[in-house]
Amino acid sequence: xxxxxxxxxxxxxxxxxxxxxxxxxxxxxxxxxxxxxxxxxxxxxxxxxxxxxxxxxxxxxxxxxxxxxxxxxxxxxxxxxxxxxxxxxxxxxxxxxxxxxxxxxxxxxxxxxxx
Amino acid sequence: xxxxxxxxxxxxxxxxxxxxxxxxxxxxxxxxxxxxxxxxxxxxxxxxxxxxxxxxxxxxxxxxxxxxxxxxxxxxxxxxxxxxxxxxxxxxxxxxxxxxxxxxxxxxx
Numbered sequence: 325x326x327x328x329x330x331x332x333x334x335x336x337x338x339x340x341x342x343x344x345x346x347x348x349x350x351x352x353x354x355x356x357x358x359x360x361x362x363x364x365x366x367x368x369x370x371x372x373x374x375x376x377x378x379x380x381x382x383x384x385x386x387x388x389x390x391x392x393x394x395x396x397x398x399x400x401x402x403x404x405x406x407x408x409x410x411x412x413x414x415x416x417x418x419x420x421x422x423x424x425x426x427x428x429x430x431x432x433x434x435x436x437x438x439x
Numbered sequence: 440x441x442x443x444x445x446x447x448x449x450x451x452x453x454x455x456x457x458x459x460x461x462x463x464x465x466x467x468x469x470x471x472x473x474x475x476x477x478x479x480x481x482x483x484x485x486x487x488x489x490x491x492x493x494x495x496x497x498x499x500x501x502x503x504x505x506x507x508x509x510x511x512x513x514x515x516x517x518x519x520x521x522x523x524x525x526x527x528x529x530x531x532x533x534x535x536x537x538x539x540x541x542x543x544x545x546x547x548x
Contacts, residue, residue: 328481364447364540364541366443366537366538366539366540366541367482367528367538369535369536380535414481414482423469424469424470424489424530425470425487425489426530426534427472427484427487428484428536429484430474430481431481432480432481433480433481435479
């Protein structure tokens with residue numbers, strides 16, 4: 325396995341379901357990120373973890389709940405979502421440490437559809 | 440507020456050259472990134488600029504002018520596989536990455 329992997333690649337869920345997205349990075353990085361990507365909009369940063377500690381939560385609704393058990397794994401737990409939450413959810417990782425050249429590397433994303 | 444502006448869509452011909460512009464207004468500046476994203480795939484890193492000037496990487500070059508809050512990505516000898524969205528992003532003074540909405544580049548034979 326190389327780079328950043330995400331599962332599942334596609335997910336269809338009802339508004340009352342509970343599901344989880346998984347991200348794993350094999351780059352030895354210390355920072356991990358969840359983004360939401362909607363059509364024709366900039367990437368929206370949702371959560372940031374540095375060395376397993378959550379350092380950013382950009383006013384994300386509580387129906388999205390992140391979990392970072394170690395530096396290599398990141399989860400996004402979903403419950404009682406709304407149709408407007410349908411989007412591509414991208415995970416990324418970087419070396420961390422707050423330098424300007426801290427390049428983020430992305431997984432392929434999970435295409436989420438909420439019915 | 441902070442924002443990144445780039446054209447929504449551009450069309451170019453195979454074999455030609457295209458320049459994708461990006462202007463930014465951010466609270467401080469600590470570097471600018473360009474990413475390529477093919478439809479349904481992950482964004483992939485193309486280039487990083489922190490000092491003024493041109494950075495060349497094969498067919499792709501990226502230019503930065505910090506005084507003008509401006510960057511461009513130059514793609515030469517266009518190939519059909521270059522059809523993708525190109526995302527501009529800036530690290531602000533807090534090292535938050537501010538993203539543009541992306542430019543969809545369509546290459547025609």
